[in-house]
Amino acid sequence: MINKNIKGTSALRQKNRIQIIDYIRKNAPVTRIDIFNGTNISRPTITRIVKQLVEEKIVQESGMVETHAGRKPIYLKLRKSALCCMGMNIYRNNIRASIIDLDKNILISKKVSINNVKTAKEFLETILDMIHSLIDESKISIKHVIGIGIGSSGVVDYDKGILHNFNPHLNIRNIPLKAFLEKELNIQTFVDNNPNTRALGEYWYGYGRGYKDIAYIVCGEGIGSGIIVDGNILRGKNNITGEFGHMTVAVNGRECNCGRYGCVEAYCSTEGIEKILNEKISEVDTSPIKDFIKGNRSKLNYSMICEFYNEDRYCKEVLDQATTILSIGLSNLMGILNPEIIVLSGELFDNDFMFDQVIDKTKQEVFTDLIGDIKFKKREQMDYVYEIGAAALVYKAYFKNV
Amino acid sequence: MINKNIKGTSALRQKNRIQIIDYIRKNAPVTRIDIFNGTNISRPTITRIVKQLVEEKIVQESGMVETHAGRKPIYLKLRKSALCCMGMNIYRNNIRASIIDLDKNILISKKVSINNVKTAKEFLETILDMIHSLIDESKISIKHVIGIGIGSSGVVDYDKGILHNFNPHLNIRNIPLKAFLEKELNIQTFVDNNPNTRALGEYWYGYGRGYKDIAYIVCGEGIGSGIIVDGNILRGKNNITGEFGHMTVAVNGRECNCGRYGCVEAYCSTEGIEKILNEKISEVDTSPIKDFIKGNRSKLNYSMICEFYNEDRYCKEVLDQATTILSIGLSNLMGILNPEIIVLSGELFDNDFMFDQVIDKTKQEVFTDLIGDIKFKKREQMDYVYEIGAAALVYKAYFKNV
DNA sequence: AAAATTAATTTCAGAGTGAAATAATTGAGC
DNA sequence: GCTCAATTATTTCACTCTGAAATTAATTTT
Numbered sequence: 001m002i003n004k005n006i007k008g009t010s011a012l013r014q015k016n017r018i019q020i021i022d023y024i025r026k027n028a029p030v031t032r033i034d035i036f037n038g039t040n041i042s043r044p045t046i047t048r049i050v051k052q053l054v055e056e057k058i059v060q061e062s063g064m065v066e067t068h069a070g071r072k073p074i075y076l077k078l079r080k081s082a083l084c085c086m087g088m089n090i091y092r093n094n095i096r097a098s099i100i101d102l103d104k105n106i107l108i109s110k111k112v113s114i115n116n117v118k119t120a121k122e123f124l125e126t127i128l129d130m131i132h133s134l135i136d137e138s139k140i141s142i143k144h145v146i147g148i149g150i151g152s153s154g155v156v157d158y159d160k161g162i163l164h165n166f167n168p169h170l171n172i173r174n175i176p177l178k179a180f181l182e183k184e185l186n187i188q189t190f191v192d193n194n195p196n197t198r199a200l201g202e203y204w205y206g207y208g209r210g211y212k213d214i215a216y217i218v219c220g221e222g223i224g225s226g227i228i229v230d231g232n233i234l235r236g237k238n239n240i241t242g243e244f245g246h247m248t249v250a251v252n253g254r255e256c257n258c259g260r261y262g263c264v265e266a267y268c269s270t271e272g273i274e275k276i277l278n279e280k281i282s283e284v285d286t287s288p289i290k291d292f293i294k295g296n297r298s299k300l301n302y303s304m305i306c307e308f309y310n311e312d313r314y315c316k317e318v319l320d321q322a323t324t325i326l327s328i329g330l331s332n333l334m335g336i337l338n339p340e341i342i343v344l345s346g347e348l349f350d351n352d353f354m355f356d357q358v359i360d361k362t363k364q365e366v367f368t369d370l371i372g373d374i375k376f377k378k379r380e381q382m383d384y385v386y387e388i389g390a391a392a393l394v395y396k397a398y399f400k401n402v
Numbered sequence: 403m404i405n406k407n408i409k410g411t412s413a414l415r416q417k418n419r420i421q422i423i424d425y426i427r428k429n430a431p432v433t434r435i436d437i438f439n440g441t442n443i444s445r446p447t448i449t450r451i452v453k454q455l456v457e458e459k460i461v462q463e464s465g466m467v468e469t470h471a472g473r474k475p476i477y478l479k480l481r482k483s484a485l486c487c488m489g490m491n492i493y494r495n496n497i498r499a500s501i502i503d504l505d506k507n508i509l510i511s512k513k514v515s516i517n518n519v520k521t522a523k524e525f526l527e528t529i530l531d532m533i534h535s536l537i538d539e540s541k542i543s544i545k546h547v548i549g550i551g552i553g554s555s556g557v558v559d560y561d562k563g564i565l566h567n568f569n570p571h572l573n574i575r576n577i578p579l580k581a582f583l584e585k586e587l588n589i590q591t592f593v594d595n596n597p598n599t600r601a602l603g604e605y606w607y608g609y610g611r612g613y614k615d616i617a618y619i620v621c622g623e624g625i626g627s628g629i630i631v632d633g634n635i636l637r638g639k640n641n642i643t644g645e646f647g648h649m650t651v652a653v654n655g656r657e658c659n660c661g662r663y664g665c666v667e668a669y670c671s672t673e674g675i676e677k678i679l680n681e682k683i684s685e686v687d688t689s690p691i692k693d694f695i696k697g698n699r700s701k702l703n704y705s706m707i708c709e710f711y712n713e714d715r716y717c718k719e720v721l722d723q724a725t726t727i728l729s730i731g732l733s734n735l736m737g738i739l740n741p742e743i744i745v746l747s748g749e750l751f752d753n754d755f756m757f758d759q760v761i762d763k764t765k766q767e768v769f770t771d772l773i774g775d776i777k778f779k780k781r782e783q784m785d786y787v788y789e790i791g792a793a794a795l796v797y798k799a800y801f802k803n804v
Numbered sequence: 805a806a807a808a809t810t811a812a813t814t815t816c817a818g819a820g821t822g823a824a825a826t827a828a829t830t831g832a833g834c
Numbered sequence: 835g836c837t838c839a840a841t842t843a844t845t846t847c848a849c850t851c852t853g854a855a856a857t858t859a860a861t862t863t864t
Binding site for chain 4: 807808811813815818819820822823826828831832834
Binding site: 005007008009011012040041042213227229230232234235236237238239240241242243244246247248249250251253258260324325328331332333335336337338339340365367368370371374 | 770
């Protein structure tokens with residue numbers, strides 16, 4: 001359980017304790033002297049707190065270190081699965097939950113469908129059952145589960161922990177998920193939307209490790225983003241940030257699903273690209289891709305368009321336009337946020353040449369070299385990434401005052 | 403002096419002390435019981451720390467409170483000018499510095515020109531002299547000056563406290579202002595660029611009071627911005643954030659001073675507006691404003707264009723375009739940051755109808771109502787606003803762990 | 805004048821810390 | 835094998851700071 005209402009010198013102890021855990025987590029294996037040098041805590045206090053952590057089986061001593069002279073220090077590291085939390089992902093009709101430790105080891109995992117769930121009550125109880133059975137099966141002491149993190153599709157009120165609308169097809173709305181779980185389980189719970197948890201996962205465990213300002217962009221059927229500023233999720237007033245897909249870069253441009261004109265998404269989402277190509281080839285009698293579709297009676301899709309990039313001038317036009325628009329959008333974003341790293345993910349980048357083109361154009365486009373001197377990374381599919389990001393919500397809160 | 407290397411229980415004391423000062427600052431006048439209810443500190447500790455603060459003449463007791471029964475509580479407030487700091491603004495050829503207390507009272511102020519300054523050494527010594535004489539004249543004990551905050555034009559490295567380039571016309575570059583002053587005076591010093599200090603001033607003392615996410619936009623000859631995210635200045639990797647003026651909203655649009663195309667600044671800065679109008683009227687034989695200029699042998703400027711808004715169709719076109727483009731830029735910014743309030747300042751808004759038009763169009767333009775439900779404010783000219791913002795850099799650091 | 809009420813302080817024991825001294829452990833030199 | 839220097843880890847001890855509970859203070863109500 002995350003600290004609450006601990007006052008006075010006990011709070012000081014708690015703070016030092018968490019700082020020591022955090023230092024070990026980040027730098028393991030470390031010696032007590034390393035902790036002394038790396039923090040502002042005195043040696044006796046380190047000895048005392050480490051002793052306690054070893055007794056609680058959170059930290060373990062492991063082997064000696066090669067040194068030149070003097071008493072050999074003892075390596076410390078966190079015991080595997082000693083501190084862990086629940087990471088859960090809610091996506092349309094599925095829920096997957098895992099227990100994950102501080103080294104992002106998946107200790108146990110479970111997936112359920114919520115196709116048959118009709119009411120908010122059923123929904124909440126399904127989740128509660130899931131958590132109970134996971135903890136039971138894992139045989140992990142509940143006191144080592146420091147929290148529950150949940151990422152969800154749709155609109156989420158982070159502060160209140162309310163899931164407004166995770167699936168437009170279900171009539172289950174405004175679910176007070178945080179309040180419910182905290183009451184039932186007495187474990188601190190955090191709920192956020194998927195792009196945010198993904199971005200946080202990237203910051204905590206992925207390419208963003210070691211950086212404090214990250215933009216995580218998803219380009220698929222739609223376009224969204226999660227943004228980390230100084231190590232924290234950018235949430236703004238209503239947790240509706242990073243609406244990168246609906247940034248206007250072409251005044252009086254193409255109409256977007258959102259009803260406005262010239263949004264990035266209208267040009268660069270796979271859906272947008274397919275639409276634009278369809279319009280183009282419907283106006284001509286013949287083109288390689290058009291002939292191919294006719295011949296095979298197949299349906300046009302984004303990956304097909306990519307395959308015809310070199311053979312079909314319309315495909316080339318559409319994809320080139322997409323990368324240009326996207327690069328303008330990205331450079332706008334970079335001019336506002338000046339991030340250290342941008343992680344690109346989603347179907348749009350399944351083809352490497354699209355990824356490369358976007359990066360090249362963005363680097364040309366950007367306002368100053370300083371902003372442009374930035375890392376780009378591609379996030380490939382990775383298992384459990386959603387749950388890991390959700391779990392990071394908890395760790396973020398746990399280590400927040402360090 | 404801001405705390406440094408205070409360890410153990412003394413750090414706890416320091417933290418409680420600052421929390422109490424902060425509570426009084428925000429809520430004065432308050433009683434000890436108010437502090438007890440508003441913080442997580444026990445009554446004896448409050449009594450002890452307040453007693454000390456009264457002895458140090460930082461807090462003063464002032465009058466009794468009307469109550470229904472029981473012992474009457476004693477009001478506490480901060481003694482005027484008890485805690486103060488230096489706020490300094492460097493702008494092209496001028497430096498103005500003030501000593502400002504926690505209630506933004508200007509205790510003393512001074513302005514010097516640096517026209518005759520040729521070297522970095524002279525520059526630094528001018529500043530040092532200025533600070534010394536201000537402190538001497540003010541008769542404020544130096545131990546009550548908790549820090550020095552400096553806002554400057556140009557590019558500033560906040561972390562290192564280096565002023566890279568505050569005036570393009572002077573060959574004084576890469577000035578280690580922070581290091582110099584901290585060494586000479588042993589007072590913690592912070593340096594940042596003007597838009598950032600202005601935004602922080604707005605957050606700390608202006609329209610942004612009570613909000614945590616603020617965008618502060620300056621539209622004048624150029625366009626810039628300072629952004630506050632969750633109460634902190636958005637700095638990104640290189641402190642080059644909020645390049646709102648160079649956000650591209652018109653792909654393949656008008657060329658901008660920065661060499662790129664379709665930036666907001668190209669359409670909405672007063673310089674851009676003047677340029678566009680000049681081009682327009684140079685292509686026609688006659689128009690009201692053109693005739694006026696000829697008749698009076700005056701030079702075209704932005705305020706004149708505004709005056710001809712209703713009489714000259716070219717003026718109307720240009721200004722309408724400017725407000726449209728600016729509103730698109732603002733709605734893009736809002737979609738990324740979801741701020742609670744946007745403060746608009748600068749010459750562009752000297753005419754109210756421009757301000758009103760921008761707000762109306764932005765509210766129409768914005769992606770969702772939730773983002774659009776936001777406060778807009780106009781920042782009129784205000785004296786000492788630069789120094790107050792710079793001082794806020796110090797207070798921000800002083801109260802950071804509260 | 806006593807009771808009730810609320811604010812502020814004092815008492816006191818306990819939690820926690822860090823400087824300095826001490827103990828533990830090891831390699832190097834002879 | 836013994837001693838010394840080096841380095842890590844622990845213990846000792848005095849000190850700071852805190853908060854619960856009791857007490858005192860000051861004021862209104864009865």
